[in-house]
Amino acid sequence: MKRKSLLLVPLIMVLVIVSIYSYFAITYQNKFLPNTKIGQIDVSQLSRKQAEKKLKDNIHENEFVILDNDKTWKAIPKQQLGITFDVNKTVSDTIAKQNPWLWFMNYVNQPKNVPIVMTDYNKDELTKQSNALKTALTNFNKERTPTKNAKIEMKDGSFQITDEVAGNSIDVNKFISAFESHVKEGKGSINLESYVQKPTVLATDTQLKKELADINKLTEVNATYLINGQKVAIPKETIASWLTTNDKGDVTLNQDLVKEYVTQLGQQYNTSTNPTKFNSTKRGEVSVPAGSYSWTIATDSETEQLTKLILSGKGFTDRVPAYQGSATPESALLSNTYIEVDLQAQHMWYYKDGKVALDTDIISGKPSTPTPSGVFYVWNKKRNETLRGEDYASPVDYWMPIDWTGVGIHDSPWQNANAYGGTSYTTVGSHGCINTPPDVCAKLFNMIDVGVPVVIF
Template sequence: TGNYTINGNTFQIPRETIMDWLSYKDGNTTIDEDKVRSYVTSIGQQYNTSTNSSTFKSTKQGEVTVPAGTLSWTIQTDAETEALIEALKAGEDFTRTPIAQGSTDAGSPLFGNTYIEVDLKNQHMWYYKDGQLVLETAIISGKPATPTPTGVFYVWNKEEDATLTGEDYASPVDYWMPIDWTGVGIHDSDWQTEYGGDLWKTRGSHGCINTPPGVMKELYSKAEVGTPVIVI
């Protein structure tokens, strides 16, 4: 039997599917590479976290669907087709994780019970570690013209004393945690005097998550690089 482990779940390649890939002639078995590639393509279309959304149990909104973001992977079709054929030729039972490219491994769940949740609807952020709430705070997200994107992101860097620049601004911050590839991240914002509610509509950011300085200092010290950031 041939099995795949993807996103923390293991499933069997249907036996009839494998039999369809094989042909016998003059005592030799050949494997139809095009059929195998077609199958690998189909599991990519079904499971690639770079294009498929994820289901997330949020703190206040219940179960929600979150678009793909920077925390994702894509099955490498050619490399995986070759590897799968080699596994089949070995003639032994196998369980494999597909060869994938991205910011995380294809075998494990995309996120577990350690993550930062940013709820744009409620203008609130939570940090959970091993399922336990470490901190929470009201925030201010992107203004209507430059909204904070939703998606499954991750803290890919941490930087102190950074200056965030754009076409028409340069904002020095003490703590900076970028989460996507376009310049969106979580940072302190000493220019904001209050947080939450509808303030994002009038005093919102260029897309970043403005966080009270004291809370940001604590989040920065406790959340590690690689922590998933789920923005809903």
């Protein structure tokens, strides 16, 4: 008898435990399990109706929380985002998903937080909050260490790889995008630490090392122009200052800096804007203004071509820059064959291969219509032309135009043979042309070729 009594005790205990367990399992069919929160609102042990009422009474306090290391950095009332909720659906779905037969597990687990089902949000308010967050995070980042990728920099006269910096600044754009997605998906929080910027290029990056090798090769490129018959070398440090990489990591040149260099090259050497030094027959070295015989470096074209040549790694020697004009930068503007017109001496010389082949007195333009100074060239030769102006029409046998305004060299049979030279130009001067004795002009016409430079000063 005593033995039977002892066996009943464990059986009774089992029955009690099963009864208690079953009671709570049945109870939680229509009640929320312990440690249950919906939208941060505790609904533990509440029935459906009780939970619905509590949620509706407190939903205005529901917040979207932005965490920094699991601590609240900013909380935005969801009402400010224009969010509306479906409380009934949330309660029904949550109860349907909970397992009442495992009710005891909720006593030992961390509290479970279920988001409230969102039905809509205000787009304008979300945009407003996003903009405010951008400003706040930008200021927030000022107190943090910015993340930096490893990159190639000039240090101590050479290119080197600078190590990456693993900072703790927030990727603002990435965070804002995630924030808006979280709101639209009805989530209740987001952690800033998930959006800390991380270096994407490390100092050990194979591509970065290759770029460094490529750059170092290009810093040794030799590049020498031939301008006005003189060698003009681009300093290697200048080329080094142009080197950079594009978004794909390819080595390229900073186009603004290359164009700036080519522009400066033109400003220094263009004969279309700079005067030309000339050793005259009677007055020694003189400075002659630019004229129709000149050239200009074609900045855009040369910038493009120079970039390609440098990046090829081959460099160049005695390159003539891309240009436009009637002359070429390849050689000095004036060689040893040219026509010299000294307006002060009222005299003209034709030099052929460095020797005087012809010289004569002339009559230049009168003071009111002076002959222009400059480096010009005979761009045509014509016989039996009539030169016309507003108040004249002068037939000539030999016509050699030198600029684009109607100035040229021609015979002048209407002039007195003794008038050439001296100061006659002040009274019987031309409209700008160079009046030449007819017999001399005929000789000059037959001696020169089209394209011969004409230096007037």
